[in-house]
Amino acid sequence: MSQTLEAQHRVPERMAGLRLDQAAAELFADFSRERLKSWIKSGALTLDGQPAKPKDKVYGGEALALAAEIEDDTRFEPEDIPLTVVYEDEAVLVIDKPPGLVVHPAAGNPDGTLLNALLHHAPGLAAIPRAGIVHRLDKDTSGLMVVAKTLPAQTALVEQLQARSVSREYDAVVVGVMTAGGTVDAPIGRHPRDRKRQAVNASGKPAVTHYRVVERFRAHTHVRCKLETGRTHQIRVHMAHVRYPLIGDPVYGGRLKLPAGADDQLKEILREFPRQALHARKLAFVHPESGERMAFRAPLPDDLLMLLDFLREDGETMR
Known part of the structure; x- marks a missing residue:
């Protein structure tokens, strides 16, 4: 079974000088660079309506148009893994991911992932790249994710993420007592020595996190973070950067x-x-x-509720 994918993006000025395949990899982030290269070579991905080569340069303002047949992805097996479904219709699925669940199969996690669970819950997602997953949460981060159930929905959600119009808010418990909230505006990229980590890096991509205090404890703070951007490990890196690392963070x-x-x-x-x-x-x-603005909330999981209760009791005991 296959579906026809049609999507368009305009090359932003900041990409001037990049190769076409590099620009396409960022604009069509749901597909691998190799797949995008093959589409460029076959003419399924065009530059200003004309066939092009992967190494051709872009200058900003060009229109990239994709019209390609997508075959069902049979690399991954459906698995009967319980999902907490917050909302579902014909176009989107919103879930509350538990901690400990990896989002996408990778080396070391070939199965038992959210993607495997989604393929079992909605078999039609086999026809959607990455089973409709348009953004990720770290394995040990809990909470809300939206999944696209159709190709047009996936394209629209990716465009919203790129335009920063998707609102994402997180609860975090950090080490240290904050006096006030604030904003961390610091680019994030690969750590210069440890490729498995991210770091605040002048050559990284722009990253902005707003945070405010919810509750202060004797030596910790419950904060609420709102993302403007969605970089890998963004909140974890930014909170550690301002010297308020998250409780339990094994990396930062x-x-x-x-x-x-x-x-x-x-x-x-x-x-x-x-x-x-x-x-x-x-x-x-x-x-x-529908074009309707939709908002969803997920209550704190039991482990975080327990942690906050003990931090409150600690403050009361010391008074």
């Missing part, structure tokens, strides 16, 4: 800090907390078909 959290005078139970919870304390609580976007 640094050395464990225990509050002086905390009881043994709180110390054990802080030592053993199994993941970064981060939850995607709110998601809003324009429905690809």
Whole structure:
């Protein structure tokens, strides 16, 4: 089974000087660079209505148009993994992802992922690139994700993400007591020495995170973060950059800090907390078909509720 994919993007001025295949890889981010190259070579992906070569330069303002047949993706098996469905219709699916669930198969995680679960829940997603997944959450981050169920819906949601019109808000619990909220405007790119990590990097992509204080504790803060951009590990990197790393973050959290005078139970919870304390609580976007602005909220999961309860009790005990 196959579907015809039609999508268009205009090359932004900032991409002037890039090769066509490089620009296409960023604008049509749901497809691999090799697949995009093959479409350019076959004429399925055109530049200003004309066939082109992958190495041709772009200068900004050109129209890239894609018209290609997409075969069902049979590389991944459907798996009966429970999903918490918050909303579903013919075009979109909104889920509340639990912590510990990998979003997409990769080396070390060939199955047991959200993608496998989606293929079982809605078999038609086999005809959509990445089973309709248009954005990701880290394995140990919980909360809301939107999935496209049709090719036009996927194109529309990707365009909204690129235009920064999708609203995403997160709850986080960080180490340290914040005096006030603020904004972190610092580009993020690959860490210069550790390729598995991200870092604030002058040569990285623009990244903006707004945060505000929800509740202060004796040595920690519950904060609410709103993303303008969606870089890999963005909140984790930005909070660590301003010296308020997330509790439980194994990559960016640094050395464990225990509050002086905390009881043994709180110390054990802080030592053993199994993941970064981060939850995607709110998601809003324009429905690809109806044009209606839709907003969804996901309550804090039990592990974060328990963590906050113990932090409150610690403050009360020390008064």
